[in-house]
Amino acid sequence: MISIPTTRTLGGALAAALVLGLGAGGALAQNAPKEHASTPGAAYEPSLNTLAQIGVELPGRKPGDPVMTPAEYNRANTIYFERCAGCHGVLRKGATGKPLTPDITRELGYEHLKDFITYGSPAGMPNWGTSGELTDEEVDMMARYPLLDPAAPPEWGMPEMRASWKVIVPPEKRPTKKMNDIDIDNLFSVTLRDAGQVALIDGGTYEIKAVIDTGYAVHISRLSASGRYLFTIGRDAKVTMIDLWMDPPATVAEVKIGTEARSVETSKMKSWEDKYAIAGAYWPPQWVIMDGETLEPLKIKSTRGMIYDEQTYHPEPRVASIVASHFRPEFVANVKETGKTLMIDYTDLKNLRITEIETERFLHDGGFNSTGRYFLVAANARGKVAVIDTKEDKLVALVETGGQTPHPGRGANFVHPVYGPVWATSHLGDESVTLIGTDPEGHPDNAWKVVQTLYGLGGGSLFVKTHPKSHHLYVDAPLNPDPEVSGSVAAFRIEDMTQEEPEYTVLPIAEWAGIAEGQPRVVQGEFNREGTEIWFSVWNASDKESAIVVVDDKTLTLKKVIKDPRLITPTGKFNVYNTRHDVY
């Protein structure tokens, strides 16, 4: 190992070069403006390697800095990718989570980081240590890891995508009619997170019709407009296309569109049904339009660019939620760090037209209002919901939810007894559930305003859910540190919302599941097609029993517990009909 002396000269330039050298140029731009030398070229920063070659000494780590072995570094990198990057970013520049660049982490120091990782925070940092999800040794390692510079992940362009692309069953070899007896519209696609699979479960018989290998920790499932094809996206950026007409349903194509991703969607506009799919990546920061029959990657576009308000360069603007417009042949893609909503016209990929709407930073998840015209998306770290008019391609409102870190999933639409049509979101950081008026024609005074705040079981909520035929609004709290809370769901009766602070019924879902071992979290309600039953995942550790609990919406009583050795770490569930038609 080399001894690296402390820098004596060119320290500032070198620090800048280090930052820039990691592709994190935005950090420099985010500083206060400074004087640049007037000689052209003098402001250019030599690289670290160049500095060494021209005889400038390299800076050393501080004497007390913890050091990692390459083996530890690789393990920590993997843990960071799986557990941390989602909130803190691959380049550690922060988003839902705080930035963790070395300038900050070295200031905080090892002990502070270790405590934070062990115990978590009420604002949403999970208690990785006390929950047992990381061992003491792993916590120690993960407290040293962010003191080092962030890793520079590789690009993933068309050559890499095409090399990863597989058409397992070409279109001409697929069936010309449905070959199975499954009621496809009432099928549920259930993410089996740690297994890297989805289970397809019959919504009428509760029978598992197929368990299909996908990417790691499938984030969402989406349907083609026709309902025939199911698309999943893994956190590892693998897109899997499943033909629901086959007997049994099976994968017909797959492609890896980056190294980390969250979103996939299909073209829904009349005459463009089943034509295209789109997937958005966290890394590299980009999205890709693919052929809707084969997943052939057609058009990649990088999202690297300026933050909408400061207008400084960001090297890692991640693509969060994507939906398909019902009013134009467009995809609506939300770019997190730069705070832009892209209206991507897919009618001409060679002359691609995009309307880039300045929205708000830290865009994450969201859904349509009940008419399908307005898209509501959480700018979570800003405590806001942005409302996009997909007919006019404009931002119409930015609504402060009043809660901490809204996390709507797709949100929940229902007709409030006082305020008319509303859309709801719960919050990661507190127990509040915010209802926003969504009917500018019928209820203009309430439109895009918080009309009521409900209070659920506690912070750590991920999803709210209802259905046009349902009588209730369900609110989960899977990330709450209290196991009683994270194992339950609050059900608000919609007709009781005339009260100022409506009560809720606690559904002890984890208890109903009757699981002996572990401390399962209850997550993500999803309705059956008819809107009579809501399904919850009882998500246990991967080596322990999990379950899906089905609740009768009318009576709020247990209807069915689905258990099966194949149901490993179930999380998100997507009913085919409701997902296909944006019913939520």
Next chain:
Amino acid sequence: MISIPTTRTLGGALAAALVLGLGAGGALAQNAPKEHASTPGAAYEPSLNTLAQIGVELPGRKPGDPVMTPAEYNRANTIYFERCAGCHGVLRKGATGKPLTPDITRELGYEHLKDFITYGSPAGMPNWGTSGELTDEEVDMMARYPLLDPAAPPEWGMPEMRASWKVIVPPEKRPTKKMNDIDIDNLFSVTLRDAGQVALIDGGTYEIKAVIDTGYAVHISRLSASGRYLFTIGRDAKVTMIDLWMDPPATVAEVKIGTEARSVETSKMKSWEDKYAIAGAYWPPQWVIMDGETLEPLKIKSTRGMIYDEQTYHPEPRVASIVASHFRPEFVANVKETGKTLMIDYTDLKNLRITEIETERFLHDGGFNSTGRYFLVAANARGKVAVIDTKEDKLVALVETGGQTPHPGRGANFVHPVYGPVWATSHLGDESVTLIGTDPEGHPDNAWKVVQTLYGLGGGSLFVKTHPKSHHLYVDAPLNPDPEVSGSVAAFRIEDMTQEEPEYTVLPIAEWAGIAEGQPRVVQGEFNREGTEIWFSVWNASDKESAIVVVDDKTLTLKKVIKDPRLITPTGKFNVYNTRHDVY
């Protein structure tokens, strides 16, 4: 100085990290697709600094590699910026010039580079050594410099732009009518390259009305739609806004939009006159829309992204020519390395709509056809001219010019006696002058085809020029290594173009200038408003006498030599009326 041992482990990862660390991620993506480890996170590359910290040894330079002192490095950086970056790119990834990344330069070696810099090449590399523009010592230094990693230049976002923005005379303090007696429409804005100035010269009296400080080596001058304001862009990315109504005309605002730039333009659409200006930067790769009265920077957009054909990431897609559409409220911006033409709708900067046309790589300069509907832009390193329909916002043709490295400037439009309306370009790499048919309605068989090739004085041509009232097409050759050629201009008589290989008249412009010392190059013809005279710059070294030579178009005889001690290194000239109305 530290001794850096040769790497023994993790060599590949390190090499990738070095490349990526310089922001040059595209280089990796451009390699053949390779296997990535299936473990999430394992493909991430540690940074150089991290490798040192985790105990991985750093790679050394080869024993014989030339080393530079920091002082030499700074000087070389400045020379590279001023002389080389324009063709080879700030990150040295190549465009008009070859790529000069260390993997390539170290293969070529010091001696090869030194010879190339000294003697140049017929393909367009200037003979920096034998021309005397660089000393032997500088050539030696510049042959060592590209063996090192490229410097990582800083970002330049809104904070930096705003800090550089100066409103010298606010709009309310400017005159409400023209205060001088200048015939503004016949004024010439003449770049005084090395002086960092423009001279405003009266086209009727040949009198210098003002010499105004600007950015370094002003690349172009543009007019506001009203003709009142003149905008210049320096290679150092400084935009200067000059009010031609003041007596004398003077700078009213300035802003620096990056560290290197080439293009500026103003909104020309009806009802948007004088509303916005736009400037495109080479570094950072971005463009910015500014207020047309004050140059206040309003909206910056990065161009970093995918190359149109390979769809791999490019870290430095530079903004070449920009023009204002006459058919839509749009700017037409050409992005060099990724080969995209951006139709930027400026009617709503908050909901910005851009149509990104896949054109061809290495877009450079270009101009409209005579109707103003079609924009023809050279993809110079691909030997092609792309034709954009600014009414339909689509690529209509890619024309192979048949010559080497077309460099049209804005090109030249005239009515050919056989083929009807044509647009002409000369070439950097050879003597050919290509005429392309531009009249799809009247002459559909000739439209977007090479209808005739003329042969000029020799390679190294930068500009062709004519005027609707002119009888001639003029072709310069300022970069030709033969001083007799670089000091002359070829004038083709348009009515003689019925011949298969039309002859031309040689105008000995440098000789006519009567300059005793130096070896001036003759560059860029520009017509007066009436189309009766053409002006050429006789561009000498900055410490020697230069001149402007005015030629009578009808007789091809010398009309006037403009000399003045203030005329230091004159190059580009822009007649107000012709520039304002895209007459060329």
